[in-house]
Every structure is written in structure tokens, then in C-alpha cells.
Amino acid sequence: MTRVLTIAAFLAALACLAILEWRARRPDADLPTFGDLCGHVLSYRVGRLPVGRIALLGFWWWVGWHFFAR
Amino acid sequence: MEAGDGSSVTAAAPADTRTRLLVAGAFVPIALVAGGLPSFSLAANLLVLGVGGALFWAGVTYRPLTGRSPARRWPKGSTRWLLPAGVLAGMEAVSFVLGSTPEHPTLSLLADPWLERYPVRAAGFLGWLLAFWGLVRR
Structure with missing residues (x-):
């Protein structure tokens, strides 16, 4: 169970980083x-x-x- | 390149393409060789330490021609990166402290089964080299 939670946390963090990068590349980005x-x-x-x-x-x-x- | 006239900007484009081709031509063969070298082998260590060391030295001594002075303040909105980066680093640290077991795996433990496959390993090595190129141009 902890393995699944650990992997889920890693994937969630990586997904958040990818979303931030996507948002930062938009023309009206504020980050x-x-x-x-x-x-x-x-x-x-x-x-x-x-x-x-x-x-x-x-x-x-x-x-x-x-x-x-x- | 930063003279401000249109001709110098357009002249930079082919040079940039040539540089990219040169980098790709140098990096791809190295990645193809590195993909076949197993972990913990002497050859893998020598290749990573040799290539990495040479690029590290080149990157540290290289002076980018950006003409910019070093920025003193972080770019606006930088703090938004802290939460996901902190979660990632925190999970990695906790898993490492707990011994990097199958129940508490670190990123490298999760990556190991994938990196045993030649195409993934070679692509990963190429990504590592291209990351250097992305960093050193800044």
C-alpha cells in the first residue's frame, strides 16, 4: 500500500511540475x-x-x- | 547576434541549426554506446565520469554571450515551483531514509527496471546529454 502511495505522490508531483511548465510557456504567463x-x-x-x-x-x-x- | 539589425538575426538561424546538428551528431553516438553498458560496469563508470567530467568543465568555463548581467532577484512567480518540487524532494528524501525498499522506493529504484532495457537506457542517456546542452546555453 505504501508503495502505491509513494508512486502516486511522485506522479502527482511530476504532473504538477509539467502543468506549471505548460502554464509558464503560455503568452500571458505570470510565472x-x-x-x-x-x-x-x-x-x-x-x-x-x-x-x-x-x-x-x-x-x-x-x-x-x-x-x-x- | 544581439546587434539589433535584422540581418544578423537571420544569419544566426543557419548557425543555430548547424550547432544543433553538430551536438546531435556528437551526442547520439555516445548515447547509443552508453545504452549498451550495464550499471556498475567499469565501462559505464568511465564513460559517465569521462564524458560528464569533460562537459562539466566545458560548462563551468564557458561564458555565454548573452550580454546579460547576473540577475539579483528571482523571476516573478518562482515560488509556485516550490510546492511540487518540495513534495518530490521530500518524498525522495523520506524513501531514501527508509532504505529505498520496494515499499518505500526512491526514483532511482523505480527507474532501474526501465533502464535495464537498451532503448530506454540509450534514450535516457541522450536526454541527460541534451539536458546539459539546454543548461549550458543559458
């Missing part, structure tokens, strides 16, 4: 797309150090390793 949010994080710097790029691309690298290498 940013997921790409806009990523762009904001990527632009974050501390001095000359691109902290946002290191964090987000590091997370991307880890996701690939986690799903495709182990």
Missing part, C-alpha cells in the same frame, strides 16, 4: 519556466567563481552517474 529558473541559478556568482554553474552542472553530472553508472 517563469523551469529553464528560466535554471538560468537564474546558473548566473549566480561569488566574485569570479561561477557558483551557480558549478552547483547545477555538478548536480547534472551526479544525476548521470547515479542513473547510468551505478
Whole structure:
């Protein structure tokens, strides 16, 4: 039972994210797309150090390793 | 590209298409190879760490030619993403703490049976590489 509930919660959250992205891409949207949010994080710097790029691309690298290498 | 005249904008379109073809031509063969490498194999680790590491370094050192200064404020409406993203992250964290068992599966445990199939694994790897391309252009 908990397995079904867990999967349902994951699917509900993913569906909500998809709906938000769909709404954000409409011409009269009042919220940013997921790409806009990523762009904001990527632009974050501390001095000359691109902290946002290191964090987000590091997370991307880890996701690939986690799903495709182990 | 940002000169503001029409000719430079129209000239950018073929270059953009060429870049996309170049990226697809480089990423597709890698994904086709990666799709055949099983989890926990040395080859899979080397490929992900090698390709991922090279792209990570390229992405961190690349300076996008957007001409924009870093934004200080989050875009308006950003907080609406917090609830579904928080639920997803929270469920993942709870399942991980509970041991990622069949009764409390994490996303990776749910994805594993699918990723054992070659077409899904290759497509997933291609999606991972294209996600990099989507990120690094921003």
C-alpha cells in the first residue's frame, strides 16, 4: 500500500511540475519556466567563481552517474 | 547576434541549426554506446565520469554571450515551483531514509527496471546529454 502511495505522490508531483511548465510557456504567463529558473541559478556568482554553474552542472553530472553508472 | 539589425538575426538561424546538428551528431553516438553498458560496469563508470567530467568543465568555463548581467532577484512567480518540487524532494528524501525498499522506493529504484532495457537506457542517456546542452546555453 505504501508503495502505491509513494508512486502516486511522485506522479502527482511530476504532473504538477509539467502543468506549471505548460502554464509558464503560455503568452500571458505570470510565472517563469523551469529553464528560466535554471538560468537564474546558473548566473549566480561569488566574485569570479561561477557558483551557480558549478552547483547545477555538478548536480547534472551526479544525476548521470547515479542513473547510468551505478 | 544581439546587434539589433535584422540581418544578423537571420544569419544566426543557419548557425543555430548547424550547432544543433553538430551536438546531435556528437551526442547520439555516445548515447547509443552508453545504452549498451550495464550499471556498475567499469565501462559505464568511465564513460559517465569521462564524458560528464569533460562537459562539466566545458560548462563551468564557458561564458555565454548573452550580454546579460547576473540577475539579483528571482523571476516573478518562482515560488509556485516550490510546492511540487518540495513534495518530490521530500518524498525522495523520506524513501531514501527508509532504505529505498520496494515499499518505500526512491526514483532511482523505480527507474532501474526501465533502464535495464537498451532503448530506454540509450534514450535516457541522450536526454541527460541534451539536458546539459539546454543548461549550458543559458
